[in-house]
Amino acid sequence: MIDVDWERVAGELDAFGCALIPGLLRHADCMAAAALYDRPALFRSRVLMQQHGFGRGQYQYFAYPLPAPLAALRTALYPPLAGIANRWHELLGIDTRFPADHEAYLARCHAAGQVKPTPLLLRYREGDYNCLHQDLYGELVFPLQVAVLLSTPGVDFEGGEFVLTEQRPRMQSRAEVVPLGQGDAVVFAVNHRPVQGTRGVYRVAMRHGVSRLRSGTRHTLGIIFHDAL
Numbered sequence: 001m002i003d004v005d006w007e008r009v010a011g012e013l014d015a016f017g018c019a020l021i022p023g024l025l026r027h028a029d030c031m032a033a034a035a036l037y038d039r040p041a042l043f044r045s046r047v048l049m050q051q052h053g054f055g056r057g058q059y060q061y062f063a064y065p066l067p068a069p070l071a072a073l074r075t076a077l078y079p080p081l082a083g084i085a086n087r088w089h090e091l092l093g094i095d096t097r098f099p100a101d102h103e104a105y106l107a108r109c110h111a112a113g114q115v116k117p118t119p120l121l122l123r124y125r126e127g128d129y130n131c132l133h134q135d136l137y138g139e140l141v142f143p144l145q146v147a148v149l150l151s152t153p154g155v156d157f158e159g160g161e162f163v164l165t166e167q168r169p170r171m172q173s174r175a176e177v178v179p180l181g182q183g184d185a186v187v188f189a190v191n192h193r194p195v196q197g198t199r200g201v202y203r204v205a206m207r208h209g210v211s212r213l214r215s216g217t218r219h220t221l222g223i224i225f226h227d228a229l
């Protein structure tokens, strides 16, 4: 994996609930990852978003064993994120702490019955979009996740921007658009994040989604660290 400035990432996550990792994957890795979409044997299920009211477009959850580069990426991204997640839990007064390596965290998920892999590939075509949502799949929630844009905006597709909203208690929602290039990753809060207020820390709820594709095809790789029931 490329060298990531985790201090900067932690700072952006604390301030905004999301952080960019530019160039996490190279062009060839992005092309190879997007091409996996057409290999159904690699996946445990396919979701047509319009059938569930999730938006329009489709995605597939990978089956175990994950393709080796994806497994390696999930394993490598986890430890620095676990540090941030533990600090967030402390700020929020939540007792759960996350182990230092992903294998140990997955063992915990599996013991709780959350045994299905959650990494996914998404494919959007013209007119497709992803409604604001949270990727919660059971009691156990790792509070940060990663999405990597595999396509090139302005070349492969137009529109289709990654968006986040933040619902603060008794206040109006704040929206954030995260401009991504091919291979760029966004790290973001799965459900809650701590915000420093004048009278201590409070939690805000975040949701993410994708605005309507104006043209072309857009592929994304989603990396979620808890497994699903």
Ligand SMILES: O=C(O)CCC(=O)C(=O)O
Pocket: 122, 130, 135, 146, 147, 162, 208, 209, 210, 220, 221, 222, 223
């Ligand atoms: O396509 C995207 O950019 C967002 C995908 C998504 O919802 C996810 O990775 O959880």
Ligand SMILES: [Fe+2]
Pocket: 133, 134, 135, 208, 222
């Ligand atoms: Fe998602």
